[in-house]
Amino acid sequence: MIVGGMTQYLTKVQGMPKEVEIRLEKRIRKFLWDDKSLARINKETIYAPIDEGGRQLLDLLARNEAILVSWLQSYLNLTEKRATWTFAADAILAHHVPSKFANLEERERINVFLQSWNSNTSKLPKDLRDMISIAKKYGARLEGLTFSREIIRQMPIWLHGEAKNTHKLRNSKESRCLRQNHKVITVGDIEAQVNKTRTPRHGCRRNCRCTACEAARTKNHCEAPYRCFAKAKELLQTLPKKWNPLIFTQGETSNAIPQTAWNPQPADTKVEVYTDGSCQHNGSDEARAGAGVYYSDGDALNKAMRIPEYLPQTNQTGEIISITTAAADVDPNHSLTIYSDSKTTIDGLTRNRQRWEDNGFAGVANAKELRTTIATLRRRNTPTTLKWVKGHSGLEGNDKADALAKKGSEKAEQDEVDLLIPPNLCVTGAKLNSMTQTRAYKTIRQIKMSKNQYQKAIDRRNTRINTGRAKSVVKEIMGSEPSNKILWRSLRHKDFSRKFRYFIWMVAHEGYKIGNYWQNITxxxxxxxxxxxxxPESMDHILTECQCPGQQQVWEPTKEICIKKGIEWNEPSLGMILGAGVIKPNKREGKPLDGDARFLRIMMSESTHLIWKLRCERVIKGRNSPSPEEVTRRWKKSIEARIGLDRLMVTAQFRKRSVSKGLVERTWRSVISDEDNLPEDWTGEAGVLVGRRSGQG
Structure with missing residues (x-):
């Protein structure tokens, strides 16, 4: 979007003032709704993903917050490549502190995120204030499973963000000596002081003459080195055992060391297991997923599980849960080999795992289930091997796991699936140093979409009614009900024209100002x-019931030409029009009729849109109703234009949007007059019309 692109650089460098943000949002709204002050579709729906009925428009506020996250990333980059502005930010933050931290020397105030002091945000420049605010809003904190000694040693020791009772320890005489005389600032500095207690002949007495104590007296002017060393040890013991910078975190931080160590000795017992997932009516609201785990015939650990309804009912969910179950059921001290025919799941647990964890699983399907599986695998003491096998290839173990998965999906009772992850194996956020602006934006959008306020905004009553009608019609024609995701995606089918895609989306959301909209306006x-x-006027009435010239003259030839092509005709309704992208004609001779399905989509979309245009010309522009002959002529012209477009799309210049010659021929087969006498490559010849040739009758 132009507004987002043109403001990207300045916002990245200078930030965006709130008043500018408001003005830009107004400008976007005016552009979307053609300068109309009142829009029937709220902005939350506009920003929503396509799968949820939205337009996936740029959320300017979320984009600006993502930029602030990138600032935070630069600020917390404590390497040698740290940006110059961050040092100025350190000084400003350290200078403006509340009175309770006034006795903390400025040189001890190293980083507000790494220590337990905070800055007085009311006195900060707006950019720093916004950065601090975004860090608090999205939970930037120290968290992780394990940490390198290098990271640990670089952390400040005074008022360490995760330390306990550091205020009391900081104010002691020995602590002041450590700060002022020994120049102790970081954990590495305090560790060096503790190591001095291991000096030969060191003793816990005032007159200790070991080399470490002598050096402390002469170089650091320390009066009681042994006490300072003891205090250093006490300070070190207040620290947790692990930390790492993360953002978008949730819940409490666990400072326990995870049990992820592998047993260096090979296990005496080796276990092999086959896992698989299954789903009936995959992609529909009636989907039922199952998971199968097979060890050997008669094994007590064999399982056929029905995936509970609170989890996504997909084949992929079954694949993941089956692996989780196998890893949890087998003794952690036994070597385990898991065979699965899901390359996606195996790649997610191996090749993509680190990247997904670093990104907080942003945008990853089945994120919650994958987190649980990874934690379950980490809890094992011996190596677990994941091996891919080709599905339905006659491999006995895989076939029996598949049978168990299908059996599980058919079960009436749902199985309980424990997705609880032990705190010491759970990382809830995304690694800040691997975060990009795009990933931050996606994560912020996900957080917004998970809130009840957002869900209420996009849960529109009229939209639910319209999508329900579409699902009902599709189920009546095809036997199964599509999911919301499939239905919303079908409204953007590539066989629909761009104008029709927008029109049908507006229809689904009751976005047009017709009928009841005007009843309460004086x-x-x-x-x-x-x-x-x-x-009363409604969209159903306009498209399928109105007696004005136009509708009958459009639907009758549409019906005739569909019957001529051998497609079973169903009387048009609003539900059928909304579900046109999903409806597929019945198979003939066991072969899918992709050409017939495409033809039906084109005819339904072009005919519907023409009826709407005729209505708008009559009602809004005040034109006289066209004659039946004029309507028929315009209908034929619109279909002719689609054939012309198909002929163009066969060429290579359209690349990804091109359509194969065979599909075009199957689409228009049986509806072009004198078809037997057409040239073999008629797609390259101009003048072919539906039902006749150019220049005839």
């Missing part, structure tokens, strides 16, 4: 009715 109540028919 002096405009008369617009609520269809005057020729004398009934």
């Amino acid at each position: 002096n405009f109540e008369n617009r609520a009715n269809c005057h020729p028919c004398g009934v």
Whole structure:
């Protein structure tokens, strides 16, 4: 989007003032709704993903917050490549502190995120204030499974963010000596002081003459080195055993060391298991997923599980849960080999695992289930090997796991699946140093979408009614009900024109100002009715019931040409129009009729959109109703234009959007007059029309 692209650089460098943000949002809204002040679709729906009925428009506020996250990333980059501005930020943050931290020397105030002091945000520049605010909003903190000694040693020791009771220890005489005389700032510095207690002949007495104590007296002017060394040890013991910078975190931090160590000795017992997932009516609201785990015939650990409804009902969920179950059931001291025919799941647990964990599983399907599986595998004491096998290839173990998965999906009762992850194996956020602006934006959007306020905003009553009608019609015709995701994606089918995609999306959301919209607006109540028919106007009435010239002259030839092509005709309704992208004609001779399905989509979309345009010309522009002949002529012209577009899309210049010659021929087969006498490559010849040749009748 132009607004997002043109403001990206300045926002990245200078930030975006709130008033500018508001003005830009207004400008975007005016552009979307053609300068109309009142829009029937809220902005949350516009920003929503396509799968949820949105337009996936740029959320400017989320984009600006993602930029602030990138600032935070630069600020917390404590390597040699740290940006110059971050040192100035350190000084400003350290200078403006509340009175309770006034006795903390500025040189001890190293980093507000790594220590337990905070800055007085009211006195900070706006950019720093916004950065601190975004860090608090999205939970930037120290968390992780394990940490390198290098990271640990670089952390500040005074008011360490995860340390306990450091305030009391900091104010002792020995602590002041450590700061002022021994110049102790970091954990590495305090560790060096503790190591001095291991000096030969060192003793816990005032007159200790070991080399470490003598050096402390002469070089550091320390009066009681042994006490300072003891205090250093006490300070070191206040620290947790692990930390690492993360963002978008949730819940409490676990400072326990995870049990992830591998047994260096090979296990005496080796176990092999086959896992598989299954799903009936995959992609529909009636989907039922199952998981199968097979060891050997008659083994007590064999399982056929029904995936509970609170988890995604997909084949992939079954694959993941089956691996989790196998890893949890087998003794952790036994070597385990898991065979699966899901390359996606295996790659997610191996090749992609580190990257997904670093990104907080942003945008990853089945993120919760994958986290649990990874934690379960980490809990094992011996190596676990994941091996891919080709599905349905006659391999006995895989076939029996598949049978168990299908059996599980058919079970009436759902199995309980424990997704609880032990705190010492759970990392809830994303690694800040691997975060990009794009990933931050996606994560912020996910957080927004998970809130009840957002869910209420996009849960529109009229939208639910319309999608429900579409699902009902599709189920009646095809036997199964599509999921919301499939239905919303079908509204953007590539066989639909761009204008129709927008039109049908607006129809699904009741976005047009027709019918009931006008009833409560003073002096405009008369617009609520269809005057020729004398009934309240609705989209269903406009497209399938209105008696004005146009509708009948469009649907009759559409019906005739569909029957001519051998497609079973169903009387058009709003539900059928909304579900046109999903509906597929019945198979003939066991072969899928991709050409027939494409033809039906084109005919339904072009005919529907023409009826809407005729209505708008009559009602909004005040034109006289066209004659039946004129309507028929315009209908034929629109179909002719689609054939012309298909002929163009066969060429290579469209690349990814091109359509194969065979599909174009199957689409228009049986509906072009004198088809037997057409040249072999008729897609390259101009003048072919539906039902006739150019220049004829």
